[in-house]
Amino acid sequence: MNNSSSSRIEAELEALIASASPGSRLPSTRELTARHAVSPVTVQAALRSLAARGLIETRPGVGAFVSPDRAVAPRDYSWQTGVLGATGALTAETSAALRPTRTDAISLHSGYPDRTLLPERLVRSALTRAGRSDSALERPESAGSTALRAWFASELASQTPAHLTAPNAQDVLILPGSQLGLGVLFRNIAGPGGTLLIESPTYWGAILAARQVGVTLVPVPSGPDGPDLVALEQAFVETGARAFYAQPNFANPTGAQWSPATSARVLDIVQEHRAFLIEDDWAHDFGITTDAMPLATRDDSGHVVYLRSLTKSISPSIRVAAVIARGPLRYRLLANLQAQSMYVSGLLQAAALDVVTQPAWRTHQRSVRKQLRARRDLLIDAVSTHVPDATISAIPPGGLNLWVQVPDIVDLGQLTKDAEARGLVIANGDEWFPAEPAGRHLRLNFAGPDPAAYERAAILLHKSLAAQRDL
Amino acid sequence: MNNSSSSRIEAELEALIASASPGSRLPSTRELTARHAVSPVTVQAALRSLAARGLIETRPGVGAFVSPDRAVAPRDYSWQTGVLGATGALTAETSAALRPTRTDAISLHSGYPDRTLLPERLVRSALTRAGRSDSALERPESAGSTALRAWFASELASQTPAHLTAPNAQDVLILPGSQLGLGVLFRNIAGPGGTLLIESPTYWGAILAARQVGVTLVPVPSGPDGPDLVALEQAFVETGARAFYAQPNFANPTGAQWSPATSARVLDIVQEHRAFLIEDDWAHDFGITTDAMPLATRDDSGHVVYLRSLTKSISPSIRVAAVIARGPLRYRLLANLQAQSMYVSGLLQAAALDVVTQPAWRTHQRSVRKQLRARRDLLIDAVSTHVPDATISAIPPGGLNLWVQVPDIVDLGQLTKDAEARGLVIANGDEWFPAEPAGRHLRLNFAGPDPAAYERAAILLHKSLAAQRDL
Numbered sequence: 001m002n003n004s005s006s007s008r009i010e011a012e013l014e015a016l017i018a019s020a021s022p023g024s025r026l027p028s029t030r031e032l033t034a035r036h037a038v039s040p041v042t043v044q045a046a047l048r049s050l051a052a053r054g055l056i057e058t059r060p061g062v063g064a065f066v067s068p069d070r071a072v073a074p075r076d077y078s079w080q081t082g083v084l085g086a087t088g089a090l091t092a093e094t095s096a097a098l099r100p101t102r103t104d105a106i107s108l109h110s111g112y113p114d115r116t117l118l119p120e121r122l123v124r125s126a127l128t129r130a131g132r133s134d135s136a137l138e139r140p141e142s143a144g145s146t147a148l149r150a151w152f153a154s155e156l157a158s159q160t161p162a163h164l165t166a167p168n169a170q171d172v173l174i175l176p177g178s179q180l181g182l183g184v185l186f187r188n189i190a191g192p193g194g195t196l197l198i199e200s201p202t203y204w205g206a207i208l209a210a211r212q213v214g215v216t217l218v219p220v221p222s223g224p225d226g227p228d229l230v231a232l233e234q235a236f237v238e239t240g241a242r243a244f245y246a247q248p249n250f251a252n253p254t255g256a257q258w259s260p261a262t263s264a265r266v267l268d269i270v271q272e273h274r275a276f277l278i279e280d281d282w283a284h285d286f287g288i289t290t291d292a293m294p295l296a297t298r299d300d301s302g303h304v305v306y307l308r309s310l311t312k313s314i315s316p317s318i319r320v321a322a323v324i325a326r327g328p329l330r331y332r333l334l335a336n337l338q339a340q341s342m343y344v345s346g347l348l349q350a351a352a353l354d355v356v357t358q359p360a361w362r363t364h365q366r367s368v369r370k371q372l373r374a375r376r377d378l379l380i381d382a383v384s385t386h387v388p389d390a391t392i393s394a395i396p397p398g399g400l401n402l403w404v405q406v407p408d409i410v411d412l413g414q415l416t417k418d419a420e421a422r423g424l425v426i427a428n429g430d431e432w433f434p435a436e437p438a439g440r441h442l443r444l445n446f447a448g449p450d451p452a453a454y455e456r457a458a459i460l461l462h463k464s465l466a467a468q469r470d471l
Numbered sequence: 472m473n474n475s476s477s478s479r480i481e482a483e484l485e486a487l488i489a490s491a492s493p494g495s496r497l498p499s500t501r502e503l504t505a506r507h508a509v510s511p512v513t514v515q516a517a518l519r520s521l522a523a524r525g526l527i528e529t530r531p532g533v534g535a536f537v538s539p540d541r542a543v544a545p546r547d548y549s550w551q552t553g554v555l556g557a558t559g560a561l562t563a564e565t566s567a568a569l570r571p572t573r574t575d576a577i578s579l580h581s582g583y584p585d586r587t588l589l590p591e592r593l594v595r596s597a598l599t600r601a602g603r604s605d606s607a608l609e610r611p612e613s614a615g616s617t618a619l620r621a622w623f624a625s626e627l628a629s630q631t632p633a634h635l636t637a638p639n640a641q642d643v644l645i646l647p648g649s650q651l652g653l654g655v656l657f658r659n660i661a662g663p664g665g666t667l668l669i670e671s672p673t674y675w676g677a678i679l680a681a682r683q684v685g686v687t688l689v690p691v692p693s694g695p696d697g698p699d700l701v702a703l704e705q706a707f708v709e710t711g712a713r714a715f716y717a718q719p720n721f722a723n724p725t726g727a728q729w730s731p732a733t734s735a736r737v738l739d740i741v742q743e744h745r746a747f748l749i750e751d752d753w754a755h756d757f758g759i760t761t762d763a764m765p766l767a768t769r770d771d772s773g774h775v776v777y778l779r780s781l782t783k784s785i786s787p788s789i790r791v792a793a794v795i796a797r798g799p800l801r802y803r804l805l806a807n808l809q810a811q812s813m814y815v816s817g818l819l820q821a822a823a824l825d826v827v828t829q830p831a832w833r834t835h836q837r838s839v840r841k842q843l844r845a846r847r848d849l850l851i852d853a854v855s856t857h858v859p860d861a862t863i864s865a866i867p868p869g870g871l872n873l874w875v876q877v878p879d880i881v882d883l884g885q886l887t888k889d890a891e892a893r894g895l896v897i898a899n900g901d902e903w904f905p906a907e908p909a910g911r912h913l914r915l916n917f918a919g920p921d922p923a924a925y926e927r928a929a930i931l932l933h934k935s936l937a938a939q940r941d942l
Binding site for chain 2: 046051083131135138145149151165169300342346353
C-alpha cells in the first residue's frame with residue numbers, strides 16, 4: 001500500500017471530478033493501474049478514499065462514477081470555537097522538515113535520511129522474522145522488552161569508564177519514538193509554566209514539544225564548540241531552572257559536537273545547580289569524522305537523562321526509541337509513559353533489536369558514514385563555489401545537515417518561496433530558534449535524494465539570493 | 472525474540488546467580504536452549520541482559536560467569552526528590568489488566584483477548600506483505616495514510632443515515648494506540664484543571680489518562696442501560712463541563728450497551744450544553760448478541776468525537792487507532808498529535824488496513840463472536856452455579872468482561888490476594904471507579920486463556936469469598 005502513490009492518484013482524480021459532470025464515469029482500475037505504474041490495491045485505495053469522501057460512487061463490476069449529488073452543504077462547527085478557547089502556541093501547520101519530498105524539485109529540506117541510506121535489506125529481513133515470531137501477537141511489558149532495554153544499556157555501558165556505574169536494562173524505558181519522550185521529559189522535569197534552558201538554535205521538534213507542554217524556553221546560545229558556558233551558568237542562576245535540553249553530539253541543525261572540556265564543564269554546571277541535562281542523542285548513528293560521545297557515559301549521579309532513537313537510522317516505520325534515566329525520575333517517567341501510551345509494539349521492538357544485533361548493521365553504518373562524508377563535502381563544495389553570499393561557519397563532524405548563514409537583509413520567507421518556484425526546496429532556519437533568530441540561516445540537508453543535484457541546487461540558491469539583492 | 476521466555480530464563484538465572492559464588496560458570500547456551508525449549512537467540516538475550524546489569528561476564532567462546540565483583544555500591548539519587556516535587560496522582564504500579572498472565576494460574580484479570588482469539592494467520596500475512604512494501608521504509612503523513620483514514624471513515628459512513636453528512640477521510644487522524652488519543656482529547660477538550668464528566672464505573676486507562684492531564688473527573692453513574700440521564704444533565708448544569716467521556720457500546724467493565732432512546736437523549740443533552748461527547752468505541756469488534764451502534768453515526772454537528780482502536784481486535788503488536796473529529800477541534804488535535812508523536816509507523820498502518828480489508832476478516836469476526844458468546848455463557852454458568860455470593864446484574868451483549876458484585880463486607884484487596892494464592896488471578900473492581908467505588912465488584916475477563924478452567928475458577932473464587940465470611 002503506497003500511500004504517496006495513492007494520494008497522488010486521488011489528487012489527480014479529484015481534479016478530474018471537479019471538472020466532470022455528475023454521474024460521469026471514471027477511468028477503469030485497469031487504466032489507472034497502468035497509467036500510474038502501481039498495483040490495483042493502490043488504485044482501489046484512492047477510489048475508496050474518494051468514495052468515503054462522497055465524491056464518487058462505486059458500482060461493483062460496473063465502475064466508479066462521479067457522485068450525482070455531491071454538493072453537500074458545508075456544516076457550521078462554529079459552536080466549538082468558544083468551547084475550545086485560545087489555541088496556545090500550536091498550529092496544524094507542517095514543519096519544513098516533515099513536508100513530503102517533491103519528486104519534481106531538488107529537496108534539501110527534509111529531516112530524514114533518504115531511503116538509499118537506510119539498511120533496507122536488514123529492515124525487511126528483520127520484519128519478516130519478527131512477523132513470524134511471538135512478538136507479532138504478544139503484548140510486551142510497558143517498560144519495553146528486556147532484551148531491547150539491555151541492548152540500549154549495553155551501548156552506553158560500552159563507552160562508560162570503569163570508575164562509573166554503567167546504566168543497566170532496568171534504567172531503560174522503550175518509547176514509541178523520541179518525540180513522545182521529549183514531551184514526557186519536559187512535562188515531568190520542567191512542567192507546565194516551568195522553565196527549560198535550551199540550546200539555540202536547536203531541533204524544532206523539541207521547541208514544539210516544549211510549547212505543547214507550556215514550558216517557558218530560555219535560549220542558551222550554542223556554536224560549533226557547544227553552548228556558551230557563561231550564558232549557561234548565568235541562565236541557571238537567573239531562572240532557577242532545573243533542566244537543560246541539549247544535543248551534545250552532531251546537534252540539529254549545526255552538526256556541532258561538544259569538546260570533552262565543554263562536556264565536563266556542562267556536567268559540572270548541571271550538577272552544581274541540582275539540575276537535569278536532557279541529552280538528545282538523535283544523531284548517534286550519524287558520526288562522519290568522529291563518533292558520538294554521549295555525556296550520559298560520564299555521569300552516574302542521575303543528572304543526565306538520555307534520549308536515543310533508532311527511527312532515523314533504521315527506518316521511519318520502526319518507531320522505537322529509548323530514554324535512560326536513573327533514580328526517582330525513572331519511576332516518574334514510567335508512570336507517565338504508561339498513562340500515555342501503555343506499551344510499544346512488540347513487533348517493532350523485536351525488529352529494531354534484530355537489525356542492530358546483526359553483523360551487517362556495522363557494515364551498513366560504515367557505508368552510511370562514507371556516504372554522508374561524500375555528500376557533506378559535495379554540498380559544501382557546491383555552496384562554497386556557487387553561493388558567494390552564503391557563509392558556512394563550521395564543517396559538521398556528524399549529522400545530516402549543513403547550517404548556512406545568509407546576509408541579514410535576506411527575507412527568508414521570500415527566499416524559500418522563490419527557491420521553491422525555481423525547483424529547490426530548502427528549510428527556513430528560523431524554525432530552529434526557540435526565540436528570535438540570531439541571524440538569517442538555512443538548513444540544507446545532505447541526506448536527501450539525489451546528491452548529484454547539489455551543484456544545480458547551489459546555483460538555484462544563488463539565483464534566489466541574487467534576486468533579493470537586485471530588489 | 473520471545474520476550475516472556477527470555478525474561479523467564481533471566482529470572483531463573485538471576486536466582487541461580489544470587490546463590491552462586493563469584494566467578495562460577497553458568498550453564499551453557501546449549502543446555503539452556505534445550506532446557507527452556509527456546510532458540511539460542513532467546514537465551515542470548517537473557518545473557519545479554521544479565522551482562523548489561525553487571526551480574527555476569529561473558530567470555531566469547533568460553534562461557535558466561537557470575538561476575539567476580541558484582542557488589543556495586545548503591546547510588547544515592549535523593550537530590551532528584553526535591554527537584555521533581557510532588558508526584559501527582561500517578562504511580563508506576565501496573566494495573567491488574569496489564570499484569571503479565573501467569574502460566575501456573577487461571578487468569579481472569581487481563582484486559583486483552585487471548586492469542587487464540589486473534590486473527591493470527593491474517594496478521595502474519597499482512598505483516599509479511601507490509602514488510603515487503605514501501606511502507607516498511609517510508610514516512611507517512613502525520614495525519615495517517617489516506618487509505619486507512621478512508622477505511623475508518625467508511626466504517627462509520629456505512630452506518631450513518633442518509634439525512635446526516637457522514638465523516639470522510641479528512642476527519643480522521645491515525646494514532647499510535649487509543650491511550651495516546653485519550654490523553655490528547657482530555658488535554659485539548661477539558662484541559663489541566665478543567666472538568667470532565669465520566670461514566671462510573673469506566674475504563675481504568677481513561678481514568679489514568681485524565682489524572683495525568685490533571686483533569687477533575689465528575690462521575691456519572693452508569694448501569695446496564697447507560698448513564699443516569701438526570702445525573703448527567705445535572706452534572707452539566709452544576710459543573711459547566713464541556714465534555715462527557717463514555718463507552719456507549721459494550722462498556723468496560725460492565726459490557727452495557729445504550730438503548731437508542733438513551734443514545735438520542737445523551738446526544739440532546741450534549742448538544743444543549745454545547746459540549747463534546749468523547750465516544751470510546753473500544754469494543755466495536757466485540758459484539759456478542761448485538762452490533763456496536765456508535766453515536767458518532769447519529770451526529771454531524773461536531774459534538775461527538777470518536778475513538779476507535781484496532782489493537783485489541785487485530786493484535787497487540789499492531790498499535791493503530793483513529794480519532795474522528797470534525798470542525799476546529801480536528802485542527803487542534805492534529806497540531807497536538809504532531810507535537811506528541813509526529814506520525815504512526817506506516818508499516819503498522821499498512822498491516823492494519825490489510826487485515827481489515829481481507830474477506831477473511833469478516834469470517835474471523837464471526838468466529839470470535841461465537842467464541843465470546845460461548846465463553847461468556849460458560850463463565851456466567853460457572854459463577855451462578857458455584858459462587859452464591861456473587862451477583863451478575865446484567866448479561867453483557869458484547870465486550871470481553873463480566874462485571875460481578877460481591878457483598879459489601881468483602882475486603883477486595885484481601886480477596887484478590889487470597890484468590891491468587893489459590894491459583895486464580897482476578898481484577899479488583901475498584902480500579903474502574905473514578906471516585907469512591909459504588910459497591911464491591913470484580914471484573915472477570917472471559918477472553919483470556921483456557922475457558923475450560925472457568926468452573927475451577929468459580930470454585931476457587933467461592934472458597935476465597937467463603938474464607939472472608941468465616942473471619
